[in-house]
Amino acid sequence: MSSTREKLIDLLSTHETDFISGQLISDQLNISRTAVWKQMKNLEKDGYAIEAVPNKGYRIITQPTKISENTVHWGLKTEWLGKDIVHYTTLPSTQTKANQLAQEGCSHGTVVIADKQETGRGRMNRKWYSNNDAGIWLSIVLRPKVVPNQAPQFTLLVAIAIAELIEEELELTPSLKWPNDVLINHKKVAGILTEMQGEQDQINYMVVGIGLNVNHQQDMFESEIQQLASSFKIEAGKTFSKIELIQSLLQRLEQAYQDYFINGFSSVKNKWERYGYLINQEVTYTNANQKKQGIIKGIQSDGALLIETKMKQIEPIYSAEINW
Ligand code: BT5
Numbered sequence: 550m551s552s553t554r555e556k557l558i559d560l561l562s563t564h565e566t567d568f569i570s571g572q573l574i575s576d577q578l579n580i581s582r583t584a585v586w587k588q589m590k591n592l593e594k595d596g597y598a599i600e601a602v603p604n605k606g607y608r609i610i611t612q613p614t615k616i617s618e619n620t621v622h623w624g625l626k627t628e629w630l631g632k633d634i635v636h637y638t639t640l641p642s643t644q645t646k647a648n649q650l651a652q653e654g655c656s657h658g659t660v661v662i663a664d665k666q667e668t669g670r671g672r673m674n675r676k677w678y679s680n681n682d683a684g685i686w687l688s689i690v691l692r693p694k695v696v697p698n699q700a701p702q703f704t705l706l707v708a709i710a711i712a713e714l715i716e717e718e719l720e721l722t723p724s725l726k727w728p729n730d731v732l733i734n735h736k737k738v739a740g741i742l743t744e745m746q747g748e749q750d751q752i753n754y755m756v757v758g759i760g761l762n763v764n765h766q767q768d769m770f771e772s773e774i775q776q777l778a779s780s781f782k783i784e785a786g787k788t789f790s791k792i793e794l795i796q797s798l799l800q801r802l803e804q805a806y807q808d809y810f811i812n813g814f815s816s817v818k819n820k821w822e823r824y825g826y827l828i829n830q831e832v833t834y835t836n837a838n839q840k841k842q843g844i845i846k847g848i849q850s851d852g853a854l855l856i857e858t859k860m861k862q863i864e865p866i867y868s869a870e871i872n873w
Pocket of ligand 1: 641642669670673675676677679729730737739740741742758759761762773777
């Protein structure tokens with residue numbers, strides 16, 4: 550987004566109901582009155598409806614409903630997360646694009662959004678079906694000063710932010726299946742993919758990918774996931790504004806990220822366990838290529854899953870697949 554345009558959006562979004570004079574815009578943005586008029590025409594081309602009244606100024610009457618850098622930026626109440634937004638109608642994967650931008654030096658908190666992904670991916674190169682614009686598919690570049698083995702904690706942090714978003718917007722209580730699945734009524738509505746690049750003792754950057762099934766109807770899901778996937782719309786019985794959900798998610802994530810650096814992981818652990826799926830239940834899981842059985846007891850203070858084994862010992866598990 551050009552910085553003039555970014556400043557204009559910021560200015561207009563803080564004067565949402567009243568008129569703002571062309572002179573004020575011109576002064577604040579340090580551009581001519583003609584340039585202000587041109588910027589307004591550009592916004593109209595993007596789908597904004599603008600009322601221009603002589604001696605009063607400009608006022609935005611309606612905003613476009615389609616996702617764009619501008620519409621997500623409009624009214625986004627974050628300090629750093631999503632200040633840089635890159636939006637594409639189609640990408641192979643936001644994850645790949647965000648990794649590329651991170652390597653090129655993009656800022657901490659850059660968000661890459663795609664309406665559709667042709668080759669969205671999950672963990673271990675599994676497929677993430679997202680070749681439709683019913684969902685939210687985005688990746689966030691973070692540059693936290695942490696050691697690599699703290700990275701998985703961010704997956705849990707993001708999962709809680711998604712769970713809280715669901716609780717507030719859908720008025721339903723989701724469950725979190727360790728490490729990265731968000732479920733409603735035992736069906737997967739969201740997945741998180743955390744990738745990182747770093748040295749042994751320091752992360753260079755992290756890319757957190759988030760996929761939310763928002764406005765899907767059940768028949769939109771591919772046969773492979775027909776039985777296990779669901780969407781916000783299916784579960785809550787209404788259609789959602791993707792822009793509002795993205796904004797709310799980014800606001801929650803920024804807050805959670807900041808809290809993590811002030812309070813550490815302990816507050817994350819308690820919140821996570823409130824949503825934890827199958828806690829105190831016996832599950833089968835695959836760990837180091839072996840199928841095992843145990844009872845999920847919660848998570849450890851570093852994010853590892855705690856499982857009570859058949860020998861009644863509680864073991865921390867750092868990498869495993871919990872079967873359904
Ligand atoms: C995940 O992996 O759940 C991580 C998903 C992350 C997706 C985001 S979208 C934005 C960013 N760009 C990307 O390319 N990826 C990220 P995993 O735990 O490995 O789960 C993958 C499994 O979930 C698949 O094997 C399917 O069984 C199932 N699955 C695939 N697509 C799904 C969907 N749309 N809804 C529910 N389940 C799905």
